[in-house]
Amino acid sequence: MSKENLSDWPLSHTSAEEEEEEEEDDGELKVCQVCGDRATGYHFNAMTCEGCKGFFRRAMKHPTKFCCPWQGVCVITKNNRRQCQACRLRKCQSIGMMKELIMTDEAVEKRRSQIRRKRMVEEPLLSPQQEAVIQELVNTHEKTFDITFSHFQFRPIDRDLNPMSVWNQTASGQSATLTRRMDNLSSSYSTSTPTSFSSSSCSFEGEENENEKEDRSDRGKKTVFTTLPHVADLTTYMIQNIINFAKGLPSFRALAIDDQISLLKGAMFEMMQIRFNMMFNVKTGIWECGPLTYCMDDAVRAGFQRHLLDPLMRFHYTLRNLQLQEVEYVLMQAISLFSPDRPGVIHHGVIDGLQEKVAIALKVHIDSKRAKPEKHLLYPKILACLTEMRTMNEEYTKQVLQIQDIQPGNSFDPLILEVVSKDSRARTPSRDA
Numbered sequence: 001m002s003k004e005n006l007s008d009w010p011l012s013h014t015s016a017e018e019e020e021e022e023e024e025d026d027g028e029l030k031v032c033q034v035c036g037d038r039a040t041g042y043h044f045n046a047m048t049c050e051g052c053k054g055f056f057r058r059a060m061k062h063p064t065k066f067c068c069p070w071q072g073v074c075v076i077t078k079n080n081r082r083q084c085q086a087c088r089l090r091k092c093q094s095i096g097m098m099k100e101l102i103m104t105d106e107a108v109e110k111r112r113s114q115i116r117r118k119r120m121v122e123e124p125l126l127s128p129q130q131e132a133v134i135q136e137l138v139n140t141h142e143k144t145f146d147i148t149f150s151h152f153q154f155r156p157i158d159r160d161l162n163p164m165s166v167w168n169q170t171a172s173g174q175s176a177t178l179t180r181r182m183d184n185l186s187s188s189y190s191t192s193t194p195t196s197f198s199s200s201s202c203s204f205e206g207e208e209n210e211n212e213k214e215d216r217s218d219r220g221k222k223t224v225f226t227t228l229p230h231v232a233d234l235t236t237y238m239i240q241n242i243i244n245f246a247k248g249l250p251s252f253r254a255l256a257i258d259d260q261i262s263l264l265k266g267a268m269f270e271m272m273q274i275r276f277n278m279m280f281n282v283k284t285g286i287w288e289c290g291p292l293t294y295c296m297d298d299a300v301r302a303g304f305q306r307h308l309l310d311p312l313m314r315f316h317y318t319l320r321n322l323q324l325q326e327v328e329y330v331l332m333q334a335i336s337l338f339s340p341d342r343p344g345v346i347h348h349g350v351i352d353g354l355q356e357k358v359a360i361a362l363k364v365h366i367d368s369k370r371a372k373p374e375k376h377l378l379y380p381k382i383l384a385c386l387t388e389m390r391t392m393n394e395e396y397t398k399q400v401l402q403i404q405d406i407q408p409g410n411s412f413d414p415l416i417l418e419v420v421s422k423d424s425r426a427r428t429p430s431r432d433a
């Protein structure tokens with residue numbers, strides 16, 4: 001017996017699956033057409049109570065010749081329905097109950113396991129492999145995300161300094177090693193003595209130090225973008241941490257070096273924004289980076305234009321208002337990093353697989369760890385934020401290069417220029433150790 005055999009039957013009210021489904025309740029009082037008891041829905045093609053449903057199933061599964069002890073015309077009621085099986089069965093058949101709609105024991109078991117699987121999909125749990133993927137990403141993120149900015153060394157606002165000669169990021173032994181391993185990203189890395197500078201004296205929310213005041217008086221002669229050296233250092237610092245994050249992931253290190261470079265170049269702006277968003281205060285519109293605070297105006301004074309900054313600001317509000325947990329931010333970074341469609345990527349398939357693994361882990365994480373009301377649409381909203389950032393990627397590159405043109409001697413570290421450069425390093429021979 002199969003459903004296909006029944007395709008011509010009037011099945012408008014019922015189906016083989018109905019036997020195991022919850023009964024719908026539209027508030028209307030339903031009456032069993034066999035005995036008049038309260039009905040629970042359509043069973044085997046007729047509105048019946050649970051008692052008559054069970055009776056019909058038993059009668060069909062173990063056929064017995066019933067015999068009416070009276071005249072064969074008993075009126076079946078809720079109270080007498082057990083007294084004459086013959087008339088009860090006759091009534092069942094007369095109202096159209098169909099033996100063909102009874103599922104075999106095998107079909108019932110199959111149906112039950114389908115329902116169990118459906119519930120698993122609705123209430124998913126992270127698999128041990130997914131937990132491991134997430135744990136590794138979070139650990140690597142925490143090692144490479146300096147939320148206190150205690151390792152951030154930057155230039156004071158002094159236009160006479162040559163940016164090429166002062167930058168050095170070797171704040172800790174670990175980052176020095178990782179940077180050397182990634183120095184194929186920046187062949188022209190400067191390695192001179194670090195400039196020490198007190199963090200607390202370099203807030204950009206209105207305070208000006210002596211250098212800056214002096215500088216504004218003759219800005220026409222020397223410089224246009226007052227916060228540029230600092231913003232450039234901040235960007236370099238973020239880039240180095242993001243390189244360390246990527247390099248800390250075995251799945252990333254296992255990729256071809258040319259693909260590693262293409263992925264980092266493609267995702268760098270987005271990953272920086274994700275990291276900055278974790279420090280964004282929606283109430284004040286200020287990024288709180290340890291002892292340093294930044295507002296959008298600092299980017300304006302570094303030479304960036306509203307054409308980029310307005311949508312970027314809106315983006316930071318949108319993403320921050322999703323109130324993501326750290327793990328969700330980290331997975332978001334990884335989805336951005338493992339984007340197979342970045343320019344220059346060669347091994348699309350491998351990277352696509354990595355991205356899918358992380359994206360599914362994020363979805364299952366949200367479905368399993370978030371309470372129902374906030375879970376609604378959170379995953380698609382995160383994906384929408386990733387898409388939104390992509391639209392700004394190109395404009396960022398354009399503006400960095402414009403700023404570099406206006407102020408070539410005093411702006412971005414070669415590392416930044418390398419990240420935004422159009423020419424793909426993928427064409428040069430690999431120098432990975």
Ligand SMILES: [Zn+2]
Pocket residue numbers: 032033034035036037048049050051052053
């Ligand atoms: Zn009944």
Ligand SMILES: [Zn+2]
Pocket residue numbers: 068069070071072073074084086087088
């Ligand atoms: Zn009878």
